[in-house]
Amino acid sequence: MIQMEIPYAVKVLAGLPKKDVSLFYLPLIITAIISLPFYKKGAAKYGKKKLYLMAMICFMIPAFLIAFIGDIPVNPIIMIIALGAVAGVFVAPLYIFPNAIIADITDIDEQMTGYRREAIYFGS
Secondary structure, X not given: OHHHXXXXXXXXXXXXXXXXXXXXXXXXXXXHHHHHHHHHHHHHHHOHHHHHHXXXXXXXXXXXXXXXXXXXXXXXXXXXXXXXXXXXXXXXXXXXHHHHHHHXXXXXXXXXXXXXXXXXXXXX
């Protein structure tokens, strides 16, 4: 939903050309890459589940604020870049932790049943 919302927010809410959609995605990608090592250390300390849930909850903040681009008295370009940077910090775990959690589940399942059934878990 966010990927469909961004072009609308940039073009309609901010009144910018369609090419400026990258103003959101570039800081998102950069901050997501920068935050990956911190999530790796955090997962070892706090657990994948806690960090994944925290990231989902915190990602709601920039996702919600996207709807107010153009309404808040801030330059829309600055707001788009800032929201992209903040969203990137919370997007990283949304992409890395689901597969890592499934891998942990398959290891537990093997200990309980003696069978390796990764394909079933990843397929479903």
